[in-house]
Amino acid sequence: MARAQANGLELEYGTFGDPAAPPLVLVMGLGAQMITWEDDFCAMLADRGFFVVRYDNRDVGLSTYLDDLPAPDLGALFAGDLSTAPYRLSDLADDAVGLFDALGIARAHVVGASMGGMIVQQLAIDHPDRLLSVTSIMSTTGDPAVGQAEPWALAVLTRPPATTREQALADSVEGYRRLGSPGYPDDEAFLLAKATMHFDRARHPVGTLRHAAAVMASGDRTSGLHDVRLPALVVHGDADPLINVSGGKATAAAIPGAELLVIPGMGHNLPRAVWPELAEAIGRVTGQ
Template sequence: MGLGAQMITWEDDFCELLAGRGFFVVRYDNRDVGLSTWLDHLPAPDLAALAAGDLTTAPYTLSDMADDAVGLFDALGIDRAHVVGASMGGMIVQQLAIDHPDRLLSVTSIMSTTGDPAVGQAEPWALALLTRPPASTREQALADSVEGYRRLGSPGYPDDEAFLLAKATVHYDRARHPIGTLRHAAAVVASGDRTAGLRSVRLPALVIHGDADPLINVSGGKATAEAIPGAELLVVPGMGHNLPRAVWPEIAAAVARVASVAGQ
C-alpha cells in the first residue's frame, strides 16, 4: 500500500475478488506503519534538506522497502509472485521489478509515478493536505482523514461521509504512526527517478491510473507505462487517488489479464 497506509486499505472485498480469480492474496503493512515494526530508533528526516538534494537524512529508501517484500516472500515460501502496489506501493513495486526481477511474475503499478519530477505532480492543495501537521486529538485526526479521503478521492465515484468516517475510525484504532509516514515520504524523495531502471524491466506489466487524481497526476502513470517496455496502460475516467468499489471488477480483471500473460 501507499504512503503511511495500512494493509487494510486493500479492502477485504477487493482481495476476495482477486482470490476468486485463483490468486493466493497476501497483503501486509509496510515498515513503520500499521502492525509492522516501527523504526523509532531512527531519526526524523529533514524533508527540506532532502528536497534540496541532501539525501543523508533519509533513514531508508524504496529499495529497502522492496527488500522487505522479498523478505516476506522468503518467510512465506514464495519463490515468485505477481505484485500489485498503489501510490507509494506502486513505487515499491517498480523498485522490486528493477532490483529483484527474478522474484516476480508480473507487475501492476496503480496511481503511482516514476520519480521523475517533471511528471505526476500533485495539485498544491492536495500536497498541502498530505503535509499538514498531524492532529493532536483523536477527533481531529478522524476529521482530517475524512477530509483527505473525500477531497483526494474519485469525483466520478463519491463516497458518503458515514462510510469515510467508519473507514477513518478503523484505521485510527488499528494503528497510528505519523512519524512513520514522514519517514515514508523521505524514502520517496531520496529514491529519485526510476525511469532508466524501468526501461530494463522485462516483465508483464500493467499501469492503472485515474484521470482525476489530484495527488499524483495521471502523467505519472503515463510516464510509468512509457518507461516499462510493453506495459499496458489503463486510465480510469473519474477515478481520483483511491480505489472506488465501482471500479474493482475492472481492476481485478486487468490484474488477472497481465498475470495470464506471465503464464504463457
C-alpha cells in the first residue's frame, strides 16, 4: 500500500499488475474500504492486462479523515436542507482525478461499486477527458424514483454504530449476510474473517455519515449522463435490497450506448462466483 497527495488530501492506494498496462481504477462505496475489492478479483483484472489501482476514498480506511468538518444533520438533509453536507460526490470525483495526477495517469478505465458507481458517473460527467470507459456496479442515478432500498435494508445500513469490537463484528456479519446475494450465500466463517479484517484495518463511522450526506446532497445525475460519450457498462443484481435493480436500469438508459448486465441472484455485494462474468464484461467495454 502507498499514499498519494491528491486534491489536498492523502489517499491510501494499492496496485496490481504492470504499470505500463492500461490503467483501471476501482472506486468503492459508502463507508467501504478499498480492500472490499478483494485481492483475487484485482489480480484477475490484472491478468487480463490492466494496471489495477484501488484506493480508499476520503473519510474511510487509511485516507485522510475530515474530522475538522461537522457531522452532517441527516434529518435536515432528508427534509431538503443540503447546507450541512460537508462535500458532494463531485468532490470525491475530483479526488480520483487528483489520484490520477499523482500516479501520472492521463486517462483511465474506471469501475465503481455502489456509491463508487455514483462517483464514476460523476467523473464521466465532470471529467470525460480523463476517462477511457466507465463501469457502474449496483448503483443508481440519484433520481429518487428509482433504485430505492427496501426499508429493512436501509435500517441495516443506518443503525447506530456499535460501541464494542464484538458488537461491531456481529453487526458487520449480519449486514453482509442480509444485504448480500441470496443466489451466492457466504458462510459465517468467511463473513466473520472479512468483518475482522476490515475492523482491524480501520473504522470511522462519522466518515460514513459524511459519505451518506454527499450522496443525499448531490442530486439527480440523469441529465448529465445523457451527455456522456464513453464506452459504458452497468451491472446490477436482480436481488439487490439496498439499491433496487431499477437504479441500474435507469443508469444504463441514461448513458447513450451503455451495456446493461443484470445478474440473477446477486444482491449488494460482489460474490466470487460472478467475478469471471464481471471481468469478461469489463473486458468487453474496455476492449481488453
